[in-house]
Amino acid sequence: MSACWPFAWRPSWLQPRKDIGNVVRERLAGHALYDGKRGSNVDIKSLFFAPDPNRCMLKSYTNLKKLGSGAFGSVYKAQCRLTGEWRAVKKLPLSDVEDDMSFVYAELEAMIHLHHPNVVKFYEHFEEESAIFLVTELCDGGDFSELNHGIDDPQEVKLLIRDVVKALAYCHDHGVAHRDLKFENCLIKESARDHRVGKVIDFGLSAIRSKGEDEHTWLNEQLGTRFFVAPEVIDKSIPYGCKCDCWSLGVMLYIILTDEHPCSPDAHKLDTTTLFAKILTGRIRSRPLQEADVDYDAAELLQNLLEKNPDDRMDAQGALRSPWLADVQDSRPKLLHSPSTSDPDIKGSFHLSPVSQGMIRRLATFRHYSKFERAVLTLVAHRSEDTHVAELRDAFYTLDVSQSGSLSKNEIKEGIARCGHAVEDAELNEIFSALDADGTGKVHYTEWLAATMQPSALATDKAIKQVYHYLDIDQTGHIAPHELYRVLGCSDSVQSVLQLGDTDGDSLINEDEFRVLMRNLAKRLDQMDLHPRRLGFRLPEVNSMNQL
CATH class of the missing domain: 1.10.510.10 (Transferase(Phosphotransferase) domain 1)
Structure with missing residues (x-):
């Protein structure tokens, strides 16, 4: 790897090492696009900060194999113990950069801030006394x-x-x-x-x-x-x-x-x-x-x-x-499997437009979900493999007419119109506010996936294991109220989750209880098949309802 041109500005106020997570959180709040008052605390950026950064990286990853070294750290290939997936782990030795932590802050800050199909996906980070580890998707097809x-x-x-x-x-x-x-x-x-x-x-x-x-x-x-x-x-x-x-x-x-x-x-x-x-x-x-x-x-x-x-x-x-x-035509495969004609989200609309009736229905329904439901959908959406959300990605690209990599309110409105619906401005504002979880005034890729993915994705074994592991912050084998509060930031939301999931009344949710909770949640969201007019849509009488 090429060495970087060594003329980096080294701000003196960064000389003493600070808590990395707190510094990055403060820096994120100062971004030009960020509005903390409009954002929620279950957007993907906030969810990245919930896990304990001081947990042991080797308890989550194994079979580390060094791929290379750069000016500021080393990169390893590692296997996730939970899912068996291979990921990339970048190790930044803090002892080597203690006098110039700006590069460490910059990389973690950007990884948390950016969510796009063509930016490497960031999963999590671990902090140790001597190093910080950044975990991303593995790209093993060369450069x-x-x-x-x-x-x-x-x-x-x-x-x-x-x-x-x-x-x-x-x-x-x-x-x-x-x-x-x-x-x-x-x-x-x-x-x-x-x-x-x-x-x-x-x-x-x-x-x-x-x-x-x-x-x-x-x-x-x-x-x-x-x-x-x-x-x-x-x-x-x-x-x-x-x-x-x-x-x-x-x-x-x-x-x-x-x-x-x-x-x-x-x-x-x-x-x-x-x-x-x-x-x-x-x-x-x-x-x-x-x-x-x-x-x-x-x-x-x-x-x-x-x-x-x-x-x-x-x-x-x-x-x-x-x-x-x-003018280049993208002939790359769109789906891992061919679209099923029995899929209500694809049937009748796939051949006309990547934006399906089912996507728009879920997009509008998302605002009716609880804070916990939105958090779970966001986590599962973020961890979804590219090939499993290919049709959602193509719809995202189709709506992004400005080619900015995110969706504006007008682009969301146009997507609704493409499916033959009209929506009042007040309803559109409510829909957009729910989608714009981080308050940036734009809908990012992960936010789009969370709102449009099929609820059945929550009931898969992989999704259940990943979300349970995420919520078990203390790694005690169960989910406690304080762990839910750390994620949701709301006592009422915590009590609601416990009422649904704590079936034995011990104020804890074990893995079996959580599995039932997630499957029931998937069923409930799947049944929220609201009529377009209840979603605020105006729909001509001649339009068929059988694709909704």
């Missing part, structure tokens, strides 16, 4: 250096590039600059039937914009990897924003298409000072594009991404709308 040597299909290369651009568009819309985009930090995850997906990883150098900061000039630290660093990052006199990532994207794409650096034919032989001079003042080389027979649309995209002036540079959403990326 983007494979794209100009190991993957021959140009359409698949284009799709994987688009995956990363989608991730960037989402990050930038949520005020996150990655600042170290390169081949090693864009991984490929392989799933069923050779289905490859691009994922962005390693947010150790990232920054999240705070309230009041200008989106174009809120950064000034000199960070990154020298081959991919943007001109404005090199120039100390120029404050910069998220478009530094778009330059790095352009460099990656140029190398993929030509096997050369855009600013120098022998960039790998140049010392840092000389390379930086070429990046700052040299012209973007056109001959390698001609020799590699790069088509017009790709060359135009590169020209727009490699503008030296960030004000003139194309942003990530613009790149997604460019002809080279916008």
Whole structure:
């Protein structure tokens, strides 16, 4: 792995080590999008903080195998004891970075903040005296250096590039600059039937914009990897924003298409000072594009991404709308299994639109769920495998017409309209408020999944085991009232759960009781098949009800 350009700002107030969880929670509250007054405490960000961070990592993961080391830590492949799944565990030694904890805070903060199909999924973290462990999904299909040597299909290369651009568009819309985009930090995850997906990883150098900061000039630290660093990052006199990532994207794409650096034919032989001079003042080389027979649309995209002036540079959403990326057809498998014609959420609507009647019904019903029901759905949705929620992901992408990586209120309204329904503004506000669990004014991917997934997912053995293990915070083998309160933050909600689940009256919920509770919960939610008019919809009389 490439060493990072070692000019990181080291804030003096971070010298004494603080409690990591508390620092990250405070930093999250200061984000430009976050509104704690509007958010709930059962959004996925809040749920990440409920487990005891000082629990032993080795009690949850086994069979650790080292995959590699970087500038700030090591990465291991590890097997989850609970589910048997393989995950990636990144170890950041606190003793090595005690005087510069900003990188540790930044990575954990970004992982908790970001939820998108093309950003590596974060599961949990563990804190020890000497190290912190970040657990994410395992992407074992190689990195983007494979794209100009190991993957021959140009359409698949284009799709994987688009995956990363989608991730960037989402990050930038949520005020996150990655600042170290390169081949090693864009991984490929392989799933069923050779289905490859691009994922962005390693947010150790990232920054999240705070309230009041200008989106174009809120950064000034000199960070990154020298081959991919943007001109404005090199120039100390120029404050910069998220478009530094778009330059790095352009460099990656140029190398993929030509096997050369855009600013120098022998960039790998140049010392840092000389390379930086070429990046700052040299012209973007056109001959390698001609020799590699790069088509017009790709060359135009590169020209727009490699503008030296960030004000003139194309942003990530613009790149997604460019002809080279916008016209590519995604032929990758959508589902692990073919959609069943008996599935009420797919029947009659799947062939017309990824947005089904069943999804919209559950979307509107979500506001009627209790705090515990929303928390459980959010946890199960977050831990769902990509292939099991593929149709929900496709519907999410379909509704995201702005290509920002999240859904606005108007996009939700349009989704309801696509299924032939109309909804009053007051009802729409109520629906959207329930979906926007973290109060950002946007519906994130995990929030969408929690609201639209089928309730039967709660009754699977895997889901029951994972949620029970999560709620058993003290790892005593049962769920106590104080553990429920730590998650739900409401005594009334705790009492309601105990009334439903504590069948032997000992004020505790054991695993057998919890299994019954979850299965009953799945049945109850599945039966909340409300008529559209009770959900606030106006529906023409001629429309059929048999798909609801």
